[in-house]
Amino acid sequence: xxxxxxxxxxxxxxxxxxxxxxxCQEGDAVLMIEDGVYGALDGSGMSELVKSRAGVVSLYVLGxxxxxxxxxxxxxxxxxKSVDYDGFVDLVAEHDRTxxxx
Amino acid sequence: MSETKKxxxxxxxxxYGTIYALESLEVVLIGAAFEQDVTLAFLxxxxxxxxxxxxxxxxxxxxxxxTFRALGDYDVTKFYVERESLAERGLSEDDLQEIxxxxxxxxxxxxxxxxxxxxxxxxxxxxxxxxxxSF
Amino acid sequence: xxxxxxxxxxxxxxxxxxxxxxxxxxxxAKGHTVPRVFFYHDGVNVSTRLSxxxxxxxxxxxxxxxxxxxxxxxxxxxxxxAQRRGLLDDNEAKRQGKDASNIAEGFRISGLGQxxxxxxxxxxxxxxxx
Numbered sequence: 001x002x003x004x005x006x007x008x009x010x011x012x013x014x015x016x017x018x019x020x021x022x023x024c025q026e027g028d029a030v031l032m033i034e035d036g037v038y039g040a041l042d043g044s045g046m047s048e049l050v051k052s053r054a055g056v057v058s059l060y061v062l063g064x065x066x067x068x069x070x071x072x073x074x075x076x077x078x079x080x081k082s083v084d085y086d087g088f089v090d091l092v093a094e095h096d097r098t099x100x101x102x
Numbered sequence: 103m104s105e106t107k108k109x110x111x112x113x114x115x116x117x118y119g120t121i122y123a124l125e126s127l128e129v130v131l132i133g134a135a136f137e138q139d140v141t142l143a144f145l146x147x148x149x150x151x152x153x154x155x156x157x158x159x160x161x162x163x164x165x166x167x168x169t170f171r172a173l174g175d176y177d178v179t180k181f182y183v184e185r186e187s188l189a190e191r192g193l194s195e196d197d198l199q200e201i202x203x204x205x206x207x208x209x210x211x212x213x214x215x216x217x218x219x220x221x222x223x224x225x226x227x228x229x230x231x232x233x234x235x236s237f
Numbered sequence: 238x239x240x241x242x243x244x245x246x247x248x249x250x251x252x253x254x255x256x257x258x259x260x261x262x263x264x265x266a267k268g269h270t271v272p273r274v275f276f277y278h279d280g281v282n283v284s285t286r287l288s289x290x291x292x293x294x295x296x297x298x299x300x301x302x303x304x305x306x307x308x309x310x311x312x313x314x315x316x317x318x319a320q321r322r323g324l325l326d327d328n329e330a331k332r333q334g335k336d337a338s339n340i341a342e343g344f345r346i347s348g349l350g351q352x353x354x355x356x357x358x359x360x361x362x363x364x365x366x367x
Contacts, residue, residue, distance in 0.1 A: 098363045
């Protein structure tokens with residue numbers, strides 16, 4: 001049994017990503033969407049924390065939201081996989097429940 | 103109802119500055135009629151929703167915190183409050199209002215609805231749910 | 238899978254309604270069903286028929302009306318949240334003594350029970366909000 005977590009807020013604006021990462025369990029997935037994609041940036045103050053969870057949960061970013069915000073793929077942490085809306089849907093189906101961190 | 107699902111209402115926001123706390127509670131009240139297995143989670147700023155002594159006359163809003171105390175009558179008796187969230191905010195259990203329910207399986211003994219849990223325990227509660235509603 | 242969707246923020250101000258719309262289009266194309274979308278908090282504002290966005294911008298309300306019609310999606314607007322924010326259908330306007338109604342085609346006003354029912358009946362429930 002696993003959970004898909006989504007985070008839609010920048011980790012520099014609120015503690016939402018921090019709280020999400022603090023509550024997810026092994027085997028879960030975390031998908032960054034909307035302004036949440038800034039949590040996927042390499043070389044930021046959050047990068048080490050995000051990378052530290054990469055072994056425990058699967059990390060994803062909604063590619064179209066990153067592109068919209070001018071985040072080039074090479075600026076995203078290598079532990080994070082980019083997906084599109086189809087991938088988002090697949091993640092919802094694959095995990096037993098969805099928890100949306102607002 | 104053909105099946106009972108575990109519903110978790112996640113509360114992470116403070117009351118009054120935004121409507122999320124109030125409207126979340128309204129869902130819980132209506133939802134109680136559906137006899138599902140309901141749990142309320144209070145973490146991050148959500149713990150502020152349960153504090154004692156909310157006096158709202160000065161801001162012209164209704165104090166809705168007493169409504170939490172009525173939930174026991176609707177079989178909503180599981181209020182998980184995160185210990186780390188309280189500590190980060192300089193709060194303790196004493197700052198929270200007393201919410202009790204009568205356990206019909208134990209001769210209607212009065213028991214506390216609020217259970218203070220660790221972050222790890224809260225994560226386990228979340229992982230056990232069927233439907234998670236966040237506000 | 239049967240997927241239940243909650244939209245809890247308003248159009249344009251938040252991306253929630255857009256993300257939900259794109260998500261649902263993908264879900265339907267993949268063969269999942271989305272029988273209902275529930276609008277709560279400021280999400281009820283998606284249902285206004287009076288929105289006139291700039292010509293070169295997407296018309297969020299019209300997108301939802303069209304999507305609902307094409308795929309028979311039940312767009313439910315929470316009555317309590319709607320009343321607070323001034324979204325009224327003809328019945329509600331009459332009942333409340335207001336001189337106008339403003340709910341767009343394809344949306345209907347109903348109670349919070351519809352949200353719980355959706356949670357019970359869906360395989361997955363996803364919330365788009367703030």
